[in-house]
Amino acid sequence: MIDVVGVWKSYRSGSRMVDALRGVDCHVDRGRFAFIVGPSGSGKSTLLYMLGALDRPTSGKIVVDGQDLTTMSESSQNAYRREQIGFIFQSFNLISNLSALENVLVPFLPRGVTPEQRDRAADLLTRTGLGMRLDHRPYQLSGGEQQRVAIARALVKDPILVLADEPTGELDSKAGDEIYRILRSMQETSKTTLVVVTHDRRFITPDDLVLEIQDGRLVGQPGPAEGGGDGDAGARGHANGVAAGAEPRVRTPE
Ligand SMILES: Nc1ncnc2c1ncn2[C@@H]1O[C@H](COP(=O)(O)OP(=O)(O)OP(=O)(O)O)[C@@H](O)[C@H]1O
Secondary structure, rough: OEEEEEEEEEEEEEOOOEEEEEEEEEOOOOOOEEEEEOOOOOOOHHHHHHOOOOOOOOEEEEEEEEEEOOOOOHHHHHHHHHHEEEEEOOOOOOOOOHHHHHHHHHHHHHHHHOOOHHHHHHHHHOOOOOOOOOOOOOOHOOOHHHHHHHHHHOOOOOOOOOEOOOOOOOOHHHHHHOOOOOOHHHHHHOOOOOEEHHHOHHHHOOOOOEEEEOOOOOOOOOOOOOOOOOOOOOOOOOOOEEEOEEEEEEEEEO
Protein backbone atom coordinates (compact mmCIF):
# COMPACT_ATOMS: atom_id res chain seq x y z
CA MET A 1 0.00 0.00 0.00
CA ILE A 2 2.70 2.51 1.05
CA ASP A 3 6.31 2.21 -0.04
CA VAL A 4 8.86 4.77 1.05
CA VAL A 5 12.26 4.24 -0.55
CA GLY A 6 15.40 6.15 0.39
CA VAL A 7 13.56 9.37 1.19
CA TRP A 8 15.53 12.45 2.09
CA LYS A 9 14.02 15.82 2.86
CA SER A 10 16.25 18.83 3.36
CA TYR A 11 15.12 22.33 4.21
CA ARG A 12 17.23 25.43 3.84
CA SER A 13 17.25 27.38 7.07
CA GLY A 14 19.21 30.61 6.52
CA SER A 15 22.73 29.60 5.52
CA ARG A 16 22.32 26.04 6.75
CA MET A 17 20.56 22.94 5.52
CA VAL A 18 18.38 20.94 7.89
CA ASP A 19 18.03 17.28 6.94
CA ALA A 20 14.59 16.48 8.33
CA LEU A 21 14.59 12.97 6.78
CA ARG A 22 17.78 11.10 6.03
CA GLY A 23 17.17 8.02 3.94
CA VAL A 24 13.88 6.64 5.23
CA ASP A 25 12.65 3.29 3.93
CA CYS A 26 9.43 1.72 5.10
CA HIS A 27 6.44 -0.25 3.97
CA VAL A 28 2.88 -0.11 5.30
CA ASP A 29 0.39 -2.78 4.27
CA ARG A 30 -3.17 -1.93 3.30
CA GLY A 31 -5.52 -1.74 6.25
CA ARG A 32 -2.76 -1.27 8.83
CA PHE A 33 -2.93 1.05 11.79
CA ALA A 34 0.54 2.59 11.73
CA PHE A 35 2.11 5.04 14.16
CA ILE A 36 5.01 7.37 13.53
CA VAL A 37 6.70 8.11 16.86
CA GLY A 38 9.90 9.79 17.95
CA PRO A 39 11.27 12.83 19.72
CA SER A 40 10.26 16.37 18.87
CA GLY A 41 11.93 17.54 15.66
CA SER A 42 12.84 14.02 14.54
CA GLY A 43 10.92 14.28 11.24
CA LYS A 44 7.55 12.67 12.04
CA SER A 45 5.34 15.37 10.53
CA THR A 46 7.68 15.75 7.58
CA LEU A 47 7.21 12.07 6.72
CA LEU A 48 3.45 12.31 7.19
CA TYR A 49 3.22 15.36 4.91
CA MET A 50 5.19 13.53 2.22
CA LEU A 51 2.69 10.64 2.36
CA GLY A 52 -0.11 13.16 1.87
CA ALA A 53 1.71 14.87 -1.03
CA LEU A 54 1.66 18.10 0.94
CA ASP A 55 5.37 18.34 0.18
CA ARG A 56 7.86 16.51 -2.05
CA PRO A 57 11.00 14.69 -0.91
CA THR A 58 14.35 16.15 -1.87
CA SER A 59 15.16 12.67 -3.16
CA GLY A 60 13.84 9.15 -2.93
CA LYS A 61 10.51 7.68 -3.87
CA ILE A 62 7.07 7.39 -2.26
CA VAL A 63 4.48 5.09 -3.80
CA VAL A 64 0.95 4.97 -2.38
CA ASP A 65 -1.52 2.49 -3.82
CA GLY A 66 0.59 2.16 -6.96
CA GLN A 67 0.93 5.92 -7.46
CA ASP A 68 4.40 7.44 -7.40
CA LEU A 69 3.88 10.71 -5.51
CA THR A 70 7.35 11.92 -6.33
CA THR A 71 6.88 12.03 -10.09
CA MET A 72 3.23 13.14 -10.06
CA SER A 73 2.30 16.48 -11.60
CA GLU A 74 1.09 19.27 -9.32
CA SER A 75 -2.50 18.81 -10.49
CA SER A 76 -2.40 15.04 -9.92
CA GLN A 77 -1.07 15.70 -6.43
CA ASN A 78 -3.97 18.08 -5.79
CA ALA A 79 -6.44 15.44 -6.96
CA TYR A 80 -4.70 12.78 -4.84
CA ARG A 81 -5.02 14.95 -1.72
CA ARG A 82 -8.57 15.99 -2.48
CA GLU A 83 -10.00 12.62 -3.50
CA GLN A 84 -7.94 9.90 -1.89
CA ILE A 85 -6.54 11.16 1.39
CA GLY A 86 -8.30 12.02 4.64
CA PHE A 87 -6.38 14.46 6.84
CA ILE A 88 -6.86 14.88 10.57
CA PHE A 89 -4.86 17.65 12.23
CA GLN A 90 -4.14 18.44 15.86
CA SER A 91 -6.11 21.67 15.73
CA PHE A 92 -9.22 20.19 14.03
CA ASN A 93 -9.22 22.82 11.21
CA LEU A 94 -13.00 23.18 11.06
CA ILE A 95 -14.73 26.10 9.34
CA SER A 96 -16.25 28.21 12.10
CA ASN A 97 -19.39 29.41 10.30
CA LEU A 98 -20.39 25.96 9.06
CA SER A 99 -22.34 23.37 11.06
CA ALA A 100 -20.85 20.01 12.01
CA LEU A 101 -22.67 18.37 9.09
CA GLU A 102 -21.57 21.05 6.63
CA ASN A 103 -17.98 20.71 7.83
CA VAL A 104 -18.06 17.00 7.07
CA LEU A 105 -19.44 17.79 3.62
CA VAL A 106 -16.68 20.27 2.81
CA PRO A 107 -14.82 17.85 0.48
CA PHE A 108 -17.93 17.69 -1.71
CA LEU A 109 -18.90 21.39 -1.69
CA PRO A 110 -17.01 22.37 -4.88
CA ARG A 111 -19.09 19.97 -7.00
CA GLY A 112 -22.33 20.16 -5.05
CA VAL A 113 -23.53 17.72 -2.40
CA THR A 114 -25.72 14.76 -3.33
CA PRO A 115 -28.39 13.39 -0.97
CA GLU A 116 -26.34 10.18 -0.64
CA GLN A 117 -23.30 12.16 0.44
CA ARG A 118 -25.38 14.09 2.99
CA ASP A 119 -26.73 10.80 4.39
CA ARG A 120 -23.25 9.35 4.58
CA ALA A 121 -21.95 12.44 6.41
CA ALA A 122 -24.83 12.33 8.90
CA ASP A 123 -24.28 8.61 9.41
CA LEU A 124 -20.56 9.09 10.10
CA LEU A 125 -21.29 11.85 12.60
CA THR A 126 -23.87 9.64 14.27
CA ARG A 127 -21.29 6.86 14.54
CA THR A 128 -18.92 9.25 16.29
CA GLY A 129 -21.71 10.05 18.77
CA LEU A 130 -22.65 13.43 17.31
CA GLY A 131 -26.01 12.46 15.81
CA MET A 132 -27.75 15.04 18.00
CA ARG A 133 -25.31 17.81 17.13
CA LEU A 134 -25.36 17.90 13.33
CA ASP A 135 -26.37 21.57 13.28
CA HIS A 136 -23.95 22.73 15.96
CA ARG A 137 -21.21 25.17 14.97
CA PRO A 138 -17.63 24.33 16.06
CA TYR A 139 -17.75 26.87 18.93
CA GLN A 140 -20.72 24.94 20.34
CA LEU A 141 -18.69 21.72 20.47
CA SER A 142 -15.96 20.58 22.85
CA GLY A 143 -12.45 19.93 21.50
CA GLY A 144 -13.09 16.20 21.46
CA GLU A 145 -16.36 16.70 19.59
CA GLN A 146 -14.66 18.96 17.06
CA GLN A 147 -12.05 16.28 16.45
CA ARG A 148 -14.85 13.76 15.91
CA VAL A 149 -16.24 16.07 13.20
CA ALA A 150 -12.75 16.17 11.67
CA ILE A 151 -12.61 12.35 11.70
CA ALA A 152 -15.97 12.14 9.94
CA ARG A 153 -14.76 14.72 7.39
CA ALA A 154 -11.60 12.67 6.78
CA LEU A 155 -13.63 9.50 6.17
CA VAL A 156 -16.58 10.85 4.23
CA LYS A 157 -14.91 10.50 0.83
CA ASP A 158 -13.93 6.90 1.59
CA PRO A 159 -10.19 7.61 1.39
CA ILE A 160 -7.54 4.99 0.64
CA LEU A 161 -5.42 6.49 3.40
CA VAL A 162 -6.08 8.57 6.50
CA LEU A 163 -3.21 10.68 7.84
CA ALA A 164 -3.46 12.12 11.35
CA ASP A 165 -0.96 14.50 12.93
CA GLU A 166 -1.18 14.40 16.74
CA PRO A 167 -4.98 13.98 16.65
CA THR A 168 -5.24 14.08 20.45
CA GLY A 169 -2.58 16.72 21.01
CA GLU A 170 -5.07 19.35 22.15
CA LEU A 171 -7.36 17.02 24.10
CA ASP A 172 -7.43 15.77 27.67
CA SER A 173 -6.78 12.09 28.20
CA LYS A 174 -10.46 11.09 28.39
CA ALA A 175 -11.28 12.83 25.11
CA GLY A 176 -8.09 11.36 23.64
CA ASP A 177 -9.16 7.83 24.59
CA GLU A 178 -12.49 8.44 22.91
CA ILE A 179 -10.85 9.67 19.71
CA TYR A 180 -8.77 6.49 19.44
CA ARG A 181 -11.77 4.31 20.20
CA ILE A 182 -13.61 6.02 17.34
CA LEU A 183 -10.63 5.86 14.97
CA ARG A 184 -10.21 2.14 15.55
CA SER A 185 -13.90 1.39 15.20
CA MET A 186 -14.15 3.49 12.03
CA GLN A 187 -11.08 1.79 10.58
CA GLU A 188 -12.53 -1.62 11.29
CA THR A 189 -15.60 -0.72 9.26
CA SER A 190 -13.91 1.13 6.42
CA LYS A 191 -10.73 -1.03 6.21
CA THR A 192 -8.79 2.07 5.32
CA THR A 193 -5.09 2.46 6.12
CA LEU A 194 -4.31 4.84 8.94
CA VAL A 195 -1.00 6.55 9.68
CA VAL A 196 -0.88 8.57 12.88
CA VAL A 197 1.88 10.78 14.26
CA THR A 198 1.83 10.81 18.03
CA HIS A 199 3.89 11.54 21.11
CA ASP A 200 1.55 9.40 23.16
CA ARG A 201 2.47 5.74 22.95
CA ARG A 202 -0.28 4.57 25.26
CA PHE A 203 -2.64 4.32 22.28
CA ILE A 204 -0.40 1.83 20.47
CA THR A 205 -1.43 -1.83 20.57
CA PRO A 206 0.73 -4.87 19.77
CA ASP A 207 -0.99 -5.29 16.39
CA ASP A 208 -0.01 -1.82 15.22
CA LEU A 209 2.94 -0.99 13.01
CA VAL A 210 5.34 1.35 14.79
CA LEU A 211 7.68 3.51 12.73
CA GLU A 212 10.07 5.12 15.14
CA ILE A 213 12.09 8.06 13.87
CA GLN A 214 15.17 9.54 15.44
CA ASP A 215 17.13 12.35 13.82
CA GLY A 216 15.45 11.88 10.49
CA ARG A 217 15.82 8.16 10.09
CA LEU A 218 13.96 5.09 11.20
CA VAL A 219 15.28 3.38 14.26
CA GLY A 220 16.91 0.11 13.28
CA GLN A 221 17.94 1.28 9.82
CA PRO A 222 21.61 1.76 9.03
CA GLY A 223 22.68 5.38 8.71
CA PRO A 224 23.02 6.41 5.08
CA ALA A 225 25.80 8.63 3.79
CA GLU A 226 25.30 12.30 4.63
CA GLY A 227 24.30 14.60 1.80
CA GLY A 228 21.06 13.11 0.62
CA GLY A 229 19.68 11.00 -2.08
CA ASP A 230 21.63 7.83 -1.78
CA GLY A 231 20.16 6.19 1.26
CA ASP A 232 21.02 2.62 2.14
CA ALA A 233 17.81 0.64 1.78
CA GLY A 234 18.12 -0.72 5.35
CA ALA A 235 15.34 -2.51 7.18
CA ARG A 236 11.78 -2.47 5.93
CA GLY A 237 8.51 -2.82 7.74
CA HIS A 238 8.59 -2.96 11.50
CA ALA A 239 11.06 -0.53 12.90
CA ASN A 240 11.21 -1.64 16.50
CA GLY A 241 14.91 -1.87 17.00
CA VAL A 242 17.93 -0.19 18.43
CA ALA A 243 18.61 3.41 17.52
CA ALA A 244 21.26 3.91 14.89
CA GLY A 245 23.94 6.32 16.07
CA ALA A 246 22.59 9.86 15.92
CA GLU A 247 24.44 12.25 13.66
CA PRO A 248 23.88 15.99 13.36
CA ARG A 249 21.08 16.91 11.01
CA VAL A 250 22.28 20.44 10.36
CA ARG A 251 24.94 20.99 7.72
CA THR A 252 26.29 23.71 5.49
CA PRO A 253 25.10 23.40 1.88
CA GLU A 254 27.79 22.26 -0.56
N1 LIG B 1 9.52 24.18 6.37
C1 LIG B 1 10.61 23.95 7.09
N2 LIG B 1 11.71 24.73 6.96
C2 LIG B 1 12.84 24.48 7.67
N3 LIG B 1 12.95 23.46 8.56
C3 LIG B 1 11.89 22.67 8.73
C4 LIG B 1 10.67 22.87 8.02
N4 LIG B 1 9.78 21.90 8.41
C5 LIG B 1 10.43 21.15 9.33
N5 LIG B 1 11.68 21.60 9.52
C6 LIG B 1 12.68 21.03 10.41
O1 LIG B 1 12.77 19.64 10.13
C7 LIG B 1 12.93 18.90 11.32
C8 LIG B 1 11.81 17.88 11.46
O2 LIG B 1 10.58 18.58 11.65
P1 LIG B 1 9.20 17.81 11.90
O3 LIG B 1 8.15 18.86 12.05
O4 LIG B 1 9.01 16.81 10.84
O5 LIG B 1 9.49 17.09 13.27
P2 LIG B 1 8.47 16.33 14.25
O6 LIG B 1 9.13 15.06 14.64
O7 LIG B 1 7.12 16.24 13.61
O8 LIG B 1 8.45 17.33 15.48
P3 LIG B 1 7.29 17.62 16.57
O9 LIG B 1 7.08 16.34 17.30
O10 LIG B 1 7.90 18.67 17.44
O11 LIG B 1 6.09 18.09 15.81
C9 LIG B 1 12.97 19.92 12.46
O12 LIG B 1 14.33 20.22 12.74
C10 LIG B 1 12.28 21.12 11.86
O13 LIG B 1 12.73 22.30 12.47
